Each structure stands twice: as structure tokens, then as C-alpha cells.
Amino acid sequence: MDFAAKLITIVYYCLVAYISAILLWNLIKTKSWDKELLYIIVLVPFLLRLFRLK
């Protein structure tokens, strides 16, 4: 159980990092200001989890 939880956690953090990177890339690429704002707002909780703050 411990091993499975650790494995899932590692995969989970990899996914969080991947999605954060995608959001950042989309932020750079988009030309629409409302999408930029949306990407920024969505990115914050992902970063908070990635840095293990909440």
C-alpha cells in the first residue's frame, strides 16, 4: 500500500509539472488577453501543489 501510494504520488507530481509547463507554454503562445489571464489563474494552484505549499 505504501509503495503504491508513493508511486501514484510520483506520477501525480510529474503530471502536475507537465500541466504547469503546458499552461506556461500556452500563456506564451496565446494572443488573447482573456486567455492569458485564465492561464495565469489556473497555473497558481498547480504551482502551489508542485512546490508543496498546499
Next chain:
Amino acid sequence: MDNVRAYIRKMILAALGLALFITSGISFYESRYLKEPVVLGPGVTRVQSLGDYFSGIRDTTNDCNVYFLEGKKQGATIFILGGTHPEEPAGRLAAWLLAENAVMEQGRLIVVLSASRSASTVTRLSGAYPPGFTIPTGWGGQKFRMGDRWTNPLDQWPDPEVYIHYPSGQSLAYVDIRNLNRAWPGRPNGSLTEKTCFAFMELIKREKVDILVDLHEAELQYPVISTIVAHEKGQELATLASMMLSDNEGFKIGTEFSPKNLHGLSHREVGDFSNAISLLVEAPEPFLDATRGKTTEEILLTGKDEFVVKAGKHGLLFEKIDQSGWPINIRVGRHTSTVLQIMESWTEDHAERGLICRSVPRYAEVIEKGIGYYLHDPSKADPKRVVYE
């Protein structure tokens, strides 16, 4: 030109996002790592850690302090558990007053202030809880972590689809796998929460605890409120204590019997899996009610909320509330008096193994002087007598 404008706009928005990330991150970090001082009272004879009872919990977030107050005269052992649910702060604060003030003349008092230490390092996800609260004192004020009901997901994750309680096999809500009061008696190879309960069970057995009192608070819309929930071994003791408190102290407290088929709770499993009598005490906390208004430090401390009052007028509550609310001093005073009365009622029947405690303020004293009066200034205390939660 358009590209330059878009670039500047992106930079401004990214700076705003970064500011949001940094400010919220600092708040969460401080909430997780805030050091709460405990000035050891004259009655504290030693401080151990939970990891001393089970190595599987040592140096984890849940390796909490265990305070021992040993009387000169032999007697029984009572174990007070504060902070099972840190979002119910009266339980932690009442235990704090015991650690900083109590002196045992007969018997032994064991106190834990942060039973679910991990849960004290996080607030309710998406709940917009205040990160902490301050109790005013004569020397300025003492800050405490707010805390949550469940173990911090940073310490225990992921949750299953359904939580199957060990050893009963009962299916419980998935999130309760991180609820310390749904994981008793725990197991050595389980989740962090289960390991924590297992460590407490080891402590209870090794220290030959006679009575466990688990201090809680409840929303007014919850039927189990203003009561002592008792395992069948403790029904007589709880009933006697409740009668004495209701007659002598100026507040009503009832008794309820622990359901035999509801598993994972301290009042059921500690009684079933050890020799200890297990009791759980509930005080009213409007902050937890779903119909409350803005979730602020003020409502946490004053217990005043117009929406909860309105719910009461519609007959939706199991406890009375009016404009004066349920201030924290009242809630903590209920707990200190209940603990003292349980000791006194026990001693009436077991004089040779009594529990005699002094210097702990009762209900009326806590209301009159406030909790802060009984919290001591760590900057003026002997540094060897200050520990941190």
C-alpha cells in the same frame, strides 16, 4: 508594435500571477511551519514524543509532543487528547491550559496538544479559512495555527475511492482515510493517519491509561453536540460527570453512548482495543456550521454569526444560539471543567487510585479572565521549559 504590446501585457499578467503565487505561498508556508510555544507548567515532569511509542511515526509530521504530569501520590492515569481535529480549537486550547497550568497531586495526567499534527498544518481546501488565530494575552497575544479536520494531503495522499476501515472492514467516506477520528485503532503498516492511531494505542497500552478523553467541537447542526460520548465501560463515569457539571457549573452537557457498529472513532475503538475507558467531549462551534456567513477569525473566536442564529430560529439546530454566540472562552471553559469533573467523579469511586489535579481554571474562571490569562509568556520563561508544537 503589436508584438511589443502583447509582450508587455504578458509580462504584467505574469507578474500579477507571480505576486498571487508568492503571497498565497507565504501564507500557506507560514501556516504549515508556525512554531507554537508551550511554556511547561510546574506540573510537567517530562516531555516525550509519540515516536517513542512506535518508530513508524518517528520524525514524521505527526510525531507530536506528549506531556507527562505525574503526581507524588500514586493513582490512575488519564490521557487528554487535544487536536484530533485542529479546526476545533477549543480542544487544543483546553489541552494547552492543562500543559501550562495543571499540577497533579495524585495520579498521572498525559496531555497531547496536536494529536493530528499534520491536520494542524493545513486549512480546509477551498474553504477560505483564516490561516491562524490569536488569543489575546497580558503580554501581547499568542498565535496558533488554524488547522483542518483531515491530515494534510501533502503528508498523506492519494485518497481511495472508498475508505475501508481496519480492522472492521466498514466502508467509510473516502476522505476519512485522513481523519484521525475514523482511523482508530490504526495499524503499523497503514496510512500515516492509521500509523498515528496505532502509536497512540501503543502509548495507551504501555502507559496503562485508565481514561482517555478526546476533546472536540461540533457544528450546531450536528446532533452530537454539548455532550460526552462514552464507551460502555465509561457510561457511569460520563453520566455522573454530566450530572455534576449540569448542576454545579452553569452549563448543560449530556451523555450519549458510543454506537457499537460505528467504527474508527476513539470512543469506540480505544475502549474495545485497550483497557482504557474512552470518552469524547463535544462543545458547540458555530464556525463549523454550513450556514455560517464569512469564515473569519472573528467568528472562530466569538462564535457569533447571524446566519447560524437564523438557522436556529427555523429549528435547524441541535444547540441554542443567540446574539451572544459561543465565544472561545466558554467553549474552552466547558472542556477544562469537564476534564476536571471526570477526574473528580473517578476519584469518588476510586479513592486509592484517585486523580487529583489543581491549578487548572474551571468554566467560570476561564470566562471571567479569558484563556490568555492562563497562557504564559515564552520570552520570560526558562528556555529549557519552553517547547514548540
